[in-house]
Amino acid sequence: MLRENMNDFLGFLAVARERNFTRAAAKLGVSQSALSHAIRGLEERLGVRLLARTTRSVAPTAAGERLLNTIAPRFDEIETELAGLSELREKPAGTIRITAGEHAAETVLWPALKKLLPAYPDIKVELVTDYGLTDIVAERYDAGVRLGEQVAKDMIAVRIGPDFRMAIVGSPSYFAQRARPKRPQDLTDHNCINIRLPTLGGIYAWEFEKRGRALKVRVEGQLVLNNITMRMNAVREGLGLAYMPEDQVKADVAQGKLVRVLEDWCAPFAGYHLYYPSRRQATPAFSVLVEALRYRLR
Secondary structure, eight states, rough: OHHHHHHHHHHHHHHHHOOOOOHHHHTTTTHHHHHHHHHHHHHHHHSSOOEEEEEEEEOOOOOHHHHHHHHHHHHHHHHHHHHHHGGGSSSSOOEEEEOOOHHHHHHHHHHHHHHHHHOTTEEEEEEEOOOOOTTTTTTTEEEEEGGGSSSOTTEEEEOOOBBOOOEEEHHHHHHHTTTOOSGGGGGGGEEEOOEEEETEEEEOOOEEEEEEEEEEEEEOSSSSOOOOOHHHHHHHHTSSSEEHHHHHHHHHHHHSSSSEEEEGGGBBBEEEEEEEETTTTOOHHHHHHHHHHOOOOO
């Protein structure tokens, strides 16, 4: 029975993940009708309904969710092991999917990738930037990038960047009309440029620390911007105070284009780390990428 179900299991996994027969069929390279027929046959053999179908959507039933959670990791492990056979090739090859925040992507990943990829033309990298704490296993990423303190304990973490600090900055024109904050709590009286984190579903509370005392402040303002470039443009135009990675504003502060405040309250964060599941069998391509990203004290 297992042998005759294998292809149908793959079809079920594709539909359950895509939540759509058309996309799943395209991904598998089969017709939608053939895929639908295969799923119905699987349900009949198992004696349970695996997918709840409506005219607009497809979703796993309780039995379908149980089967999905049971077999999906096994098939993922098989795919990883098969990819590992590329060790027999002369050159590392394959596609690596990574999710990271905008700052990490631009300051850590991109400098390494632009050196790595020309040397390994058979390696492909898909880099998706977002601010959410993505579940890389569920979303089928090979790895993700987070600050060290955010990496789950069941993941392997590799440091890829130094510790860094955030900076509170405003333009000289902004401070010409407002007093500079002397403590984090004073920010509640200022027009601040906020950031929304999708994972938490709310506005990010600015984080501070001084002499072992940690503090989070929920600020208010006219703008909510997740893009670093837009936040930089807004703060330069005097539209508010911004909470920015220190390296992004260092030049502007040195040139007097921006004014930094509360510097003594901005303690270092534990740097960026590449993380991936502990059970992941590292392919040659992935090992090459990890070594290219691994942070080494200069």
